[in-house]
Amino acid sequence: MSKVEVVSERCKGCGLCVLACPKKNLSLGDEYNAQGYAYVKFSSDGKCTGCSFCAELCPDMALRVYKQEKK
Amino acid sequence: MSAQPKLKKVFDRPQCLKDVPYHYCPGCHHGVIHRLLAEQIDNFGLRGKTLGAASVGCSVLIYDYFDVDIVEAPHGRAAAVATGLKRARPDSFVFTYQGDGDLAAIGTAEIVHAANRGENITVVFVNNAVFGMTGGQMAPTTLEGQVTTTSPYGRSAAEAGLPIRVTEMLSTLEGTAYAARVAVDNIKNLKKAKAALKRAVTYQQKGWGFSFVEFLSSCPTNWKMTPEEANARVGKEMADYFPLGVYKDVRAN
Ligand SMILES: Cc1ncc(C[n+]2csc(CCOP(=O)(O)OP(=O)(O)O)c2C)c(N)n1
Ligand code: SF4
Ligand code: SF4
Ligand code: SF4
Numbered sequence: 001m002s003k004v005e006v007v008s009e010r011c012k013g014c015g016l017c018v019l020a021c022p023k024k025n026l027s028l029g030d031e032y033n034a035q036g037y038a039y040v041k042f043s044s045d046g047k048c049t050g051c052s053f054c055a056e057l058c059p060d061m062a063l064r065v066y067k068q069e070k071k
Numbered sequence: 072m073s074a075q076p077k078l079k080k081v082f083d084r085p086q087c088l089k090d091v092p093y094h095y096c097p098g099c100h101h102g103v104i105h106r107l108l109a110e111q112i113d114n115f116g117l118r119g120k121t122l123g124a125a126s127v128g129c130s131v132l133i134y135d136y137f138d139v140d141i142v143e144a145p146h147g148r149a150a151a152v153a154t155g156l157k158r159a160r161p162d163s164f165v166f167t168y169q170g171d172g173d174l175a176a177i178g179t180a181e182i183v184h185a186a187n188r189g190e191n192i193t194v195v196f197v198n199n200a201v202f203g204m205t206g207g208q209m210a211p212t213t214l215e216g217q218v219t220t221t222s223p224y225g226r227s228a229a230e231a232g233l234p235i236r237v238t239e240m241l242s243t244l245e246g247t248a249y250a251a252r253v254a255v256d257n258i259k260n261l262k263k264a265k266a267a268l269k270r271a272v273t274y275q276q277k278g279w280g281f282s283f284v285e286f287l288s289s290c291p292t293n294w295k296m297t298p299e300e301a302n303a304r305v306g307k308e309m310a311d312y313f314p315l316g317v318y319k320d321v322r323a324n
């Protein structure tokens with residue numbers, strides 16, 4: 001399954017990626033990074049498609065997307 | 072351990088952006104706009120021959136982020152500085168990156184005349200309807216009724232006039248070859264924004280003349296909104312008054 005890696009130290013907890021994900025795979029967590037922001041968490045329960053909408057709309061480039069290659 | 076599925080990295084930061092954190096507020100669109108410009112510099116292979124003219128505003132520190140040569144222009148003068156850069160180094164890719172306070176207030180003369188002369192430069196104009204850096208004062212692009220620190224009862228058209236639609240205004244000039252207004256509030260608009268920037272860079276690379284891309288942008292901090300609310304305002308109130316689209320594309324087939 002495709003997946004998203006959160007660079008937690010770069011995330012500012014703005015939530016724009018949460019809005020962007022059509023599969024609701026992202027949510028704001030309750031753990032804080034060194035900058036003092038509650039960073040976003042990725043859960044693949046919603047079946048990530050690797051569409052990258054979240055990462056494209058993240059102002060801080062805090063997301064990296066890995067897409068599952070077709071067999 | 073079970074066999075891992077083959078995963079391909081499909082999204083990462085552009086090469087010509089340094090791997091450092093931005094100083095921007097959470098949810099500020101400046102970050103996305105930087106990245107879209109950087110992607111085009113990478114796509115066109117221009118990293119080693121790009122000269123930027125930075126402006127005064129929240130994006131004043133873009134030389135800390137772009138791994139290209141950047142000249143810091145005095146407030147409002149980026150289009151004049153870029154004119155000099157391009158004329159002295161015609162083989163370079165020359166861009167300006169300017170806010171609305173910078174370009175549409177103190178820098179009105181410079182942008183109008185650079186466009187009118189048809190300078191072969193690319194202007195990235197970030198319209199967030201306020202002077203962000205200095206604490207959210209009213210800009211020429213502030214919406215009617217919008218509350219700012221210098222329009223505490225909302226912008227009054229009787230006192231301050233209505234907001235300037237810069238893209239439309241510059242499109243009337245013969246020297247402007249390409250002009251578009253875009254936004255990055257959702258994926259659909261972001262894709263159009265990418266296409267507009269690509270077209271603007273193409274214009275300069277082919278020597279087709281002055282190219283201009285206005286981004287409607289958010290300023291959650293000075294709008295006193297959450298990032299989500301500010302993002303929604305871009306797509307609604309702002310795009311209602313400042314319609315998105317390509318206004319001029321003289322080389323379109
Ligand atoms: C000559 C001069 N006058 C005024 C200022 C104060 N000043 C700094 S930034 C700014 C406006 C910035 O607004 P904008 O260009 O919209 O950028 P934003 O921060 O909103 O991205 C002003 C008036 C200055 N630095 N220099
Ligand atoms: S890549 Fe697409 S599906 Fe996966 S988390 Fe991001 S927006 Fe959601
Ligand atoms: S858009 Fe980026 S900075 Fe904002 S919450 Fe998501 S990962 Fe964090
Ligand atoms: S003040 Fe506004 S424009 Fe400046 S970084 Fe913050 S949100 Fe962005």
Ligand SMILES: [Mg+2]
Pocket residue numbers: 128170171172197198199200201202203210
């Ligand atoms: Mg501004």
